Structure formats: structure tokens, C-alpha cells
Amino acid sequence: MNLTERLADIVGPGYVSTDPDVLDGRSVDHTGRYRGHAALLVRPGSADEVADVLRACRDAGVYVTVQGGRTSLVAGTVPEHDDVLLSTERLRDVGEVDVAERRIRVGAGVTLAAVQHAATAAGLVFGVDLAARDSATVGGMASTNAGGLRTVRYGNMGEQVVGLDVALPDGAVVRRHSQVRMDNTGYDLASLFIGAEGTLGVITSLDLRLHPAPRSRVTAVCGFAGLEALVEAGRVFREMDGIAALELIDARASALTAEHAGVSAPVEGAWLLLIELAGDDDQTERLADALEEAQLAGEPAVGVDAVAQQRLWQVREAVAEVLGVYGPPLKFDVSLPLSAIPAFANQAVDLVAQHSPDTIPVLFGHIGEGNLHLNLVRCVLEPEREHDLYSAMMALIADLGGNVSSEHGVGTRKRDYVSMSRTAADIAAMRAVKAAFDPTGYLNPAVLFD
Structure with missing residues (x-):
């Protein structure tokens, strides 16, 4: 029995495909910039099936690349070795919400929107x-330990995970669940798989923490003439108890949303700061008090009711929609100390102008954590020149005390630059953990390590 037949035996013949068109569509990065090659696609429907698939692939000596929603922006789901693609899309069970304990158990293939709805x-x-x-x-x-728009209030994805099932490379399944909030029995194995980018095992289900819904929200968009003034305001707001979101948007981003999405910035300024406060009491006065000392370019736009708040969020939400208007952008997801952000913004623009004069640098992100998304729009370069630009940008980030990878992970795109943010001893320790779980290195082989 060959591998295709064995996998069909495990998951059912309707969930294994060797169709070239299907594989081709699954072998390209979400950005459209990176493409790989796969031998077949398998879609298991349970943790045990995932484990059996992994065991069969290990025994056959083939590589496996794990795919979820395929929204990776660092080629984290792009196969490089004619891999077997293991999709978690059928793992979509959504359990009942435990309102008393504020948690829910869901399959790994459940979308974020489905969890939010529940x-x-x-x-x-x-x-x-x-x-x-x-x-x-x-x-x-x-x-990938994703963050996002609410990280300043609730933390990253890892802080929401209170239990999980994970299929290991040897075909075993670890089921780490507990009904108690304090559980310090032995190693915290569950946290080891958070941010591991599928290199140590395949997460198949998760227990997720939920939070009380605030009774009141107030949203504002403020304009600033200079980035230094915005960063200082961001420093103040991120320490406030009621902070719910703190987002930076540059004028180039808002110009794109105005031109291509019909969403104009609600205030003037070279730099925009979206602020949201939330709590059980009206936050409007707290917002006004905090803005008194900020060096604004003009009056802020404030939304108290849901409709007005949604309108203010549109300029931030629309950025993602328009980034690809000139083709796939070249993306950089980085973390920087707040004090280094103005220098990075200036030097990054200069760097882009040197390497690709026609490119439009667009900067936005989660200023509360110093997590920025630099997108180079209209960036069309030969591979060697693109590599030079990418390497120079990574070096700039490292020189400014930043981290070359933040909420998007390392994937395959940034693996050559891990040493800019991690010491040789750090990397050796990570390799040792990888070797302990996956001695043959067959699981997500292109991710994280070169």
C-alpha cells in the first residue's frame, strides 16, 4: 500500500487529493509572493486521524507542512520539499460556552470570526x-502566538489558551486540559506549542479564555503632525486601565484607503492614532482628560455610539483591503522599543528609496506594543534586489533594538534572520527541543530554522 492509499484509508478517500490544480492553489503564500510544491493534500477530521497521518508520513520518510487558514504573511504554510499538506480545516467543532468559567473548547480549524460569534x-x-x-x-x-487589534488590553493568543490537544510527530496525542485556573503540575507543555509554528506538533483543539464584555466604549481618531508626539501620546494611553485598542496609521495608508476604498481619514495629520477605551463606566471624560496634554494637529474625531465607532474603525480596517491594489506588497512585521519608532520610520523610508524608488512605504500597527507592519506597496524587484532590500531592513530593525519577527512568526521568510534577535545559545536550545520532538525533522521542515 503506497502513502496515498494509506492516508485515504485513515481519513477517507474524499479527503486526500493529488490534483495538481488543488495542490498549486494550496502552495502559494497569502501575500502571493512565495510559491512552493506539494505532493498531496490530506484533511483529517479528528485528533486521532491527525496523529495517524503524521505517523504514516514519518514512516514513509516524507515531509509534512501544516496548513490552517493559510493567512501566514511569512510563507509559513508554503511547502518546499514536495511535502504532504496537512490541513486542519475539518477540525471545526465549536463547543458550548462555559459562561461560569468563561471558556470555550474549539477545533483548531475554527475561524476567529466563529469564536467571536460564539x-x-x-x-x-x-x-x-x-x-x-x-x-x-x-x-x-x-x-504563531498572534496578537492583533486588542493585544494592548488582553494580550497575545497564548494568553487566551488554557488547554489544548496536540498531535506529536511520533503519532502520540497530548491532551492537556484542566478545569482549574491554577494548575502547576509538572512542565507547562501546552505553552511550548504556542508560537512554535507547527514545528513541534499539530494543535488539533484548544480551550480558549473568554472575557466579560465591557458595558461602555469610546473611540477616537487623533491626528499628529509628528510621529514623536504620537508615540508620546501612545505611551500615556497604553498604561491606562481602560485601554482597549491603540493603533497607528500613517498618511500614506489613509491616502490609499481614501483613493481605493472610499474611506477617508476623519482628521488631518501626517500620523493618525486610533484610541479605544472600554469599561463598565462611561470612558468619555477619561479620554478627554488624557488628550488634554497630547500635541494634536487638530480636534479629534470621537465616536460614542456603535455606528460612530464603526465609522472611525473603517480607516484602520480598510488598510488591509487596499494594500494589494498594486500587486502583492512586501511585508515587514516587527517589534520596536517605542523610543526607536520615529527613527525607524524615517530610516526605513530612506532605505526603501535607495533600493526601490517607485515603492510606497505604508506603516501602521499596534503602537501599544511597538508592533508595526511596514508594507511596501508597488514593490517589484528582481529576486536579488528584493533580497538585498529585505536584508537591509532586517539589519535596520536589529540595529534599533527591535525584533525581526513579531505577531506573524518567522515562517520560512525570516528564518535566515533569526540570529539577529536570538543568540547562538538560544537557537541551539530551540534546535534541541525540535530534535527531541521531531528527530527526523519531517514536520514543517522549512519553518523557523535554515
Whole structure:
């Protein structure tokens, strides 16, 4: 029995495909910039089936690339070795919300939007929100420890995970669940798989923490003439108890949304700061008090009711929609100390102008964490020149004390630059963990390590 037949025996023949068109569509990065090659696609329907598939692939000596919603922006789901593609899309069970304990158990293939819907229906909130909520899956989000629009309030994905099932490379299944909030029995194995980008095992289900829904929200968009003034305001707001979101948007981004999405910036300024406060009491006065000392370019736009708040969020949400208007952008997802952000913004623009004069640099992101998304729109370069630009940008980030990878992970795109943010001893320790779980290195072989 060959591998295709064995996998069909495990999951059913309707869930294995060797169709070249299907594989070709599954072998391209979400950005459209990176493409690989796959031998077949398998879609298991349970944790045990995932484990059996992994065991069969290991025994056959083939590589496996794990795919969820395929929203990776660093080629994290692109196969490089004619891999077997293991999709978690059928793992879509959504359990009942435990309102008393504020948690829910869901399959790894459940979309973020589905989790948000279940939480909202129970009068609760899930702490992570992304623009790709309709396609990003919670298994993939945990694997990259995704952050997003609410990180400043609730933390990253790892802080929402209170239990999980994971299929290991040897075909065993670890089921780590507990009904108690404090459980320090032995190693915290569950956290080891958060942010591991599928290199140590395949997450198949998760217990997710939910939060009380705030009774009151107020949203504002403020304009600033200079980035230094915006960063200082961001520093103040991120320490406030009621902070719910803190987003930076540059004028180039808002110009694109105005031209191509019909969404204009509600205020003037070279830099925009979207602020949202939330709590059980009206937050409007607290917002006004905090803005008194900020060096604004003009009056802020403030939304108290849901309709006005949604309108203010549109300029931030629309950025993702328009980035591809000139073709796939070249993306950089980085973290920087707040004090280094103005220098990075200036030097990055200069760097782009040197390497690709026709490119439009667009900067936005989660200023509360110093997590920025630099997107190079209209960036069409030969591979060697693109590599030079990418390497120079990574070096700039490292020189400014930043991290070359933030909420999007390392994937395959950034694996050559891990040493800029991790010491040789760090990398050796990570390799040792990888070797302990996956001695043959067959699981997600292109991710994280070169």
C-alpha cells in the first residue's frame, strides 16, 4: 500500500487529493509572493486521524507542512520539499460556552470570526481580533502566538489558551486540559506549542479564555503632525486601565484607503492614532482628560455610539483591503522599543528609496506594543534586489533594538534572520527541543530554522 492509499484509508478517500490544480492553489503564500510544491493534500477530521497521518508520513520518510487558514504573511504554510499538506480545516467543532468559567473548547480549524460569534452570543468577548478574522483559524493563530487589534488590553493568543490537544510527530496525542485556573503540575507543555509554528506538533483543539464584555466604549481618531508626539501620546494611553485598542496609521495608508476604498481619514495629520477605551463606566471624560496634554494637529474625531465607532474603525480596517491594489506588497512585521519608532520610520523610508524608488512605504500597527507592519506597496524587484532590500531592513530593525519577527512568526521568510534577535545559545536550545520532538525533522521542515 503506497502513502496515498494509506492516508485515504485513515481519513477517507474524499479527503486526500493529488490534483495538481488543488495542490498549486494550496502552495502559494497569502501575500502571493512565495510559491512552493506539494505532493498531496490530506484533511483529517479528528485528533486521532491527525496523529495517524503524521505517523504514516514519518514512516514513509516524507515531509509534512501544516496548513490552517493559510493567512501566514511569512510563507509559513508554503511547502518546499514536495511535502504532504496537512490541513486542519475539518477540525471545526465549536463547543458550548462555559459562561461560569468563561471558556470555550474549539477545533483548531475554527475561524476567529466563529469564536467571536460564539463569545458574543454568550455575552462575552474573545480577546484577540485580526483583520483576517473570517479566514484565520485559531490553531494557526496559536501556532504563531498572534496578537492583533486588542493585544494592548488582553494580550497575545497564548494568553487566551488554557488547554489544548496536540498531535506529536511520533503519532502520540497530548491532551492537556484542566478545569482549574491554577494548575502547576509538572512542565507547562501546552505553552511550548504556542508560537512554535507547527514545528513541534499539530494543535488539533484548544480551550480558549473568554472575557466579560465591557458595558461602555469610546473611540477616537487623533491626528499628529509628528510621529514623536504620537508615540508620546501612545505611551500615556497604553498604561491606562481602560485601554482597549491603540493603533497607528500613517498618511500614506489613509491616502490609499481614501483613493481605493472610499474611506477617508476623519482628521488631518501626517500620523493618525486610533484610541479605544472600554469599561463598565462611561470612558468619555477619561479620554478627554488624557488628550488634554497630547500635541494634536487638530480636534479629534470621537465616536460614542456603535455606528460612530464603526465609522472611525473603517480607516484602520480598510488598510488591509487596499494594500494589494498594486500587486502583492512586501511585508515587514516587527517589534520596536517605542523610543526607536520615529527613527525607524524615517530610516526605513530612506532605505526603501535607495533600493526601490517607485515603492510606497505604508506603516501602521499596534503602537501599544511597538508592533508595526511596514508594507511596501508597488514593490517589484528582481529576486536579488528584493533580497538585498529585505536584508537591509532586517539589519535596520536589529540595529534599533527591535525584533525581526513579531505577531506573524518567522515562517520560512525570516528564518535566515533569526540570529539577529536570538543568540547562538538560544537557537541551539530551540534546535534541541525540535530534535527531541521531531528527530527526523519531517514536520514543517522549512519553518523557523535554515
